[in-house]
Amino acid sequence: MTYHETSDSILTVENLSVDYDGKKIIQNINFDEKDITRPNKIQGQSIAFVGRSGRGKSTLFRCLSGLEKPKTGKVLLPDMHKHQGEAYPPMKEVGEGDVGFVDQKYTLFRHKTVYQALQFAMRKQKLEKSEKHDKIMVHLRDWGLETVKDQYPNELSGGQRQRTAILEQVLSHTNYIIMDEPFSGLDVGNINNVKSAFKLINESHELNTVIFCTHDIELAVALAESLYVLGYPTLENGRLEPIGTLIKKYDLKSMGLAWHDQLTNRHYDVVEQVKQSILES
Amino acid sequence: MNIKSWFRPFEKISRRHAALISGFWLVLLISFWFIGTSGAKKLFPPPALVWQGFKDLYNEGLVVHIFSSLWLCLQATTISIVFSLFFAYLSPIPAFKPVVKMLSRMRYLPLTGITFYLAMIVRDARTMQIWVLVVFMSLYFITSLMSVFKDIPQQELDHARSLQCSRWEVLWEVVIKGRLDYVIEVLRQNLAITWMMLVTVESILVAAGGLGVLIKNSDKFMNHGRIVALQIVILLVGLGIDWFLDFSRRTLFRYSKL
Numbered sequence: 001m002t003y004h005e006t007s008d009s010i011l012t013v014e015n016l017s018v019d020y021d022g023k024k025i026i027q028n029i030n031f032d033e034k035d036i037t038r039p040n041k042i043q044g045q046s047i048a049f050v051g052r053s054g055r056g057k058s059t060l061f062r063c064l065s066g067l068e069k070p071k072t073g074k075v076l077l078p079d080m081h082k083h084q085g086e087a088y089p090p091m092k093e094v095g096e097g098d099v100g101f102v103d104q105k106y107t108l109f110r111h112k113t114v115y116q117a118l119q120f121a122m123r124k125q126k127l128e129k130s131e132k133h134d135k136i137m138v139h140l141r142d143w144g145l146e147t148v149k150d151q152y153p154n155e156l157s158g159g160q161r162q163r164t165a166i167l168e169q170v171l172s173h174t175n176y177i178i179m180d181e182p183f184s185g186l187d188v189g190n191i192n193n194v195k196s197a198f199k200l201i202n203e204s205h206e207l208n209t210v211i212f213c214t215h216d217i218e219l220a221v222a223l224a225e226s227l228y229v230l231g232y233p234t235l236e237n238g239r240l241e242p243i244g245t246l247i248k249k250y251d252l253k254s255m256g257l258a259w260h261d262q263l264t265n266r267h268y269d270v271v272e273q274v275k276q277s278i279l280e281s
Numbered sequence: 282m283n284i285k286s287w288f289r290p291f292e293k294i295s296r297r298h299a300a301l302i303s304g305f306w307l308v309l310l311i312s313f314w315f316i317g318t319s320g321a322k323k324l325f326p327p328p329a330l331v332w333q334g335f336k337d338l339y340n341e342g343l344v345v346h347i348f349s350s351l352w353l354c355l356q357a358t359t360i361s362i363v364f365s366l367f368f369a370y371l372s373p374i375p376a377f378k379p380v381v382k383m384l385s386r387m388r389y390l391p392l393t394g395i396t397f398y399l400a401m402i403v404r405d406a407r408t409m410q411i412w413v414l415v416v417f418m419s420l421y422f423i424t425s426l427m428s429v430f431k432d433i434p435q436q437e438l439d440h441a442r443s444l445q446c447s448r449w450e451v452l453w454e455v456v457i458k459g460r461l462d463y464v465i466e467v468l469r470q471n472l473a474i475t476w477m478m479l480v481t482v483e484s485i486l487v488a489a490g491g492l493g494v495l496i497k498n499s500d501k502f503m504n505h506g507r508i509v510a511l512q513i514v515i516l517l518v519g520l521g522i523d524w525f526l527d528f529s530r531r532t533l534f535r536y537s538k539l
Contacts, residue, residue, distance in 0.1 A: 067439050097445030107440040110536055111459050120454075121444055152536035172444050 003043070003253055008035045008088040009076070010045065010209055011064075011176075016073035018059050026056035026230075026244040029073065033226060035088070035207070036253065044175075044208030046198055048224035050217060051231045052278055056244030057213045058180055060230065064211060065099040065178050078207065080175060100169030100177040104184045106161045108153040114140070114164050115149040121172040136171070142200070143167050159190040166197045175205060179212040183219055191219070198223055217271045217278075218263065225258045226251055229274060231281020240281065247281045250274065326505040331513070334506030338495065338514075347518060350479055350491040353407075354522075357414035358475070362468060364415065365422035372427050373452060385427055388420035407489050410482050418475050425467040430456055462530050462537035469526040476519045492518075 009032050016029035033047060049057050062068035064075055077099070079092040109117055118136045125132065140146045143163045148156055156164065162182070169177045182194050201208050213230075214220050220227055227250040232240035250270060252258045257267055286292045287302060294302075311328075318327035326334075335343075368384055371377035395416055396409075403409045433455060441451045483493025492515055499507035530537055 062439075065439075065443060067442055096442050099443070101439060101443035103436045103439065105436055107434070107436040109441070109454060109459060110437075111461070111534070124445060154536055154538050168444065174445075 003036050003038045003258075005253075006035045006037065006088075008078075009033065009091065010035045010078065010207060011047070011211075012076040012091065013064070014073050014076070016060070016063060016070050016075065018056070018063060018068065019071045020059075024243045025059045028245050029060060031228065031246060031249065033209075036225070037206070038259075042203050042206055044202035044205055044210070045226070046202060046210045046212065046224045048220035048227045049211070049213040049230050050215070050220050050227065050274060050278060051213075051229055051244070051247075051281065055230045055232065055281070057230055060244070061101070061178050061180055061211070061213065064094065065101040066094040066096045067101065077176065080207075098174065098176070100172060100174040102165050102169055102177065102179045102182065104181040106158075106165040108161060108165055108168070110153055113150050113152055114145055114156070114160075117164060117168055118171050121168040125173055139167055139171060143197075158186070159193055162186070162190060163193060163197065166194070166201075170201060170204075175207045176209050176211065177201060179210065181214055182212055183214050183216055195219075195223065217274050218267075221250075221252065221257065221267050221271050221274065222260070222263055225253045227274065229277040229281065231278060233281070248277045326509050330506035331509045332506075334499075334504065334508075334510035335514075338507060338510055341495075342490075343495070343514065346490050346492055346495050347514070349489060350483065350493065351518070353410060353414070353483070353489075353491060354472075354475065354479065357411050357418060358468065358472070360411065361415040361418040361422055362464070365419045365426060366464065368419075369423050369426035369430065370452070370457060372430060373456060381423060381427060384420060385424040388424060410489065413482050414475060414478060417478055418471060421471045421474060422467060425471060426464070429460055429463045429467060433460070462534035465526055465530040465533075469523055469530075472522060472526070473519065476515070476522070480515075 011031075011033040013029050013031050017027035018025045033045065036043060036045065049060065051057055059068065063070045066075070075094040076091040077094050078089040080089055082089050082092075109120070112120060115136065118139070119132065122132050122136070127135070137146070140149050145160060145163055145167070148160050151160075153161060153164075166177070166179070166182075179194075183191050186194065198210050198212075201210055212220075212223075228246050229248040229250075230244050231247045232242055233245050233247065235241050250273075252270070255266075255270070257264075257270060260267070287294065287298070314325070314328060318325055368377075368381050372381040396413055399409060399412050399416070403412055437455050437459070438451055441455050446454060479491065480493040480496055483489070483491040484497045487494050487497075492511060496508060496511045496515070499511060
């Protein structure tokens with residue numbers, strides 16, 4: 001698949017570490033994701049994080065979303081408020097609300113109906129009330145939520161909740177959405193819904209980026225353009241140091257494995273390699 | 282009808298069967314009351330005496346006394362819920378947290394000491410009744426509300442923050458608006474204690490009347506029929522308030538499944 005990697009970053013993490021009560025959870029996290037373009041296509045990106053439980057994925061995600069202040073280091077994103085014309089926006093440190101966050105329980109406001117929740121998500125957009133209404137209705141139709149628009153979260157099925165939670169973040173106008181284990185506990189139909197949501201998000205804006213973690217390595221390889229293994233590093237004595245860090249990166253774009261409709265044998269080879277990396281860390 | 286299943290732990294039974302079981306216990310209780318009080322020696326006043334007590338009370342203006350108690354309860358509850366909510370909503374703010382915690386801990390203070398200071402401040406006995414109840418109820422309300430807010434999952438706060446809510450918006454959306462139904466539930470649970478407190482508090486001012494005054498007078502003259510009749514009335518009014526609050530919560534807040 002043809003693509004061009006620009007010199008502009010969509011997400012930069014520098015020397016990130018987090019402590020809880022003096023206990024180091026993650027350290028030395030460094031990576032830089034570049035913006036890419038594809039001919040005749042709007043192409044956002046999906047970045048996957050995989051690793052064993054307790055390796056700090058959720059902590060890293062809280063930092064990436066600005067919900068947690070790291071002990072050291074920083075997370076940089078393009079400042080969309082300073083986006084002017086053709087020029088690439090300057091980078092800024094992530095703050096609360098810069099990045100949408102969807103947790104694995106698909107948390108929603110318990111006192112708002114689906115429509116009210118989406119209306120709330122759009123409250124900061126400079127659009128007329130009728131324009132907001134039209135936009136919400138279009139999305140409700142596209143995401144199959146029109147019939148439940150006046151229902152509260154406790155009246156929704158798991159799949160409807162999950163689509164509402166993602167849609168809320170899409171409409172709140174953040175280009176970045178983090179999903180903490182979005183496939184956990186979902187049936188085949190709902191997994192397909194989330195996969196479609198990824199595609200919808202990625203293809204609606206050049207800078208749209210979905211960052212997710214999962215224990216389903218095949219899904220991670222199938223959906224991501226970049227895949228990171230988070231785990232414990234091996235010390236010189238052969239033991240694992242119990243502090244999460246990035247162990248390995250798989251650039252699935254440069255490997256020619258991104259944007260495929262079906263998984264090939266090469267994909268499955270990478271799945272095995274990723275599993276091995278996870279087991280060793 | 283498989284009666285054996287009624288004795289199997291965690292067995293799910295139909296509504297009709299559940300009503301049958303409740304009916305059985307009620308009949309058993311009433312029978313026990315009739316039979317147990319039919320002999321020469323009585324531990325408990327017989328139904329006829331209680332019925333007579335009830336009729337006497339009705340003729341002496343029971344309904345007016347019930348409304349007097351309800352009015353006192355309503356006044357005290359309204360003031361204390363406003364007071365408690367104000368402090369409980371301050372509890373997520375670090376600067377005010379110690380004050381709210383201290384107020385919550387003050388529920389261990391004996392009421393006698395508090396009434397002494399209140400007596401020096403308030404002008405009349407009715408106000409005194411209200412404020413004793415307000416102080417008593419508020420400390421329990423604050424404790425229960427703080428516990429409700431403490432149990433809000435971090436995910437709900439993070440969800441609001443990720444939707445570009447400022448910290449004050451998080452407080453408004455998640456804690457205040459998002460937990461309004463819990464306020465009614467807290468009120469419902471604590472009102473049982475308040476309702477029991479009425480008896481003590483209403484004895485401060487006999488002239489104002491109320492169920493507490495009636496039961497105190499009946500107790501003074503050892504009129505057991507009247508005492509039991511009053512206890513049944515107090516229980517039924519209390520259950521009525523409880524049902525009304527639960528009904529209000531379910532009607533006003535469709536999303537509320539507590």
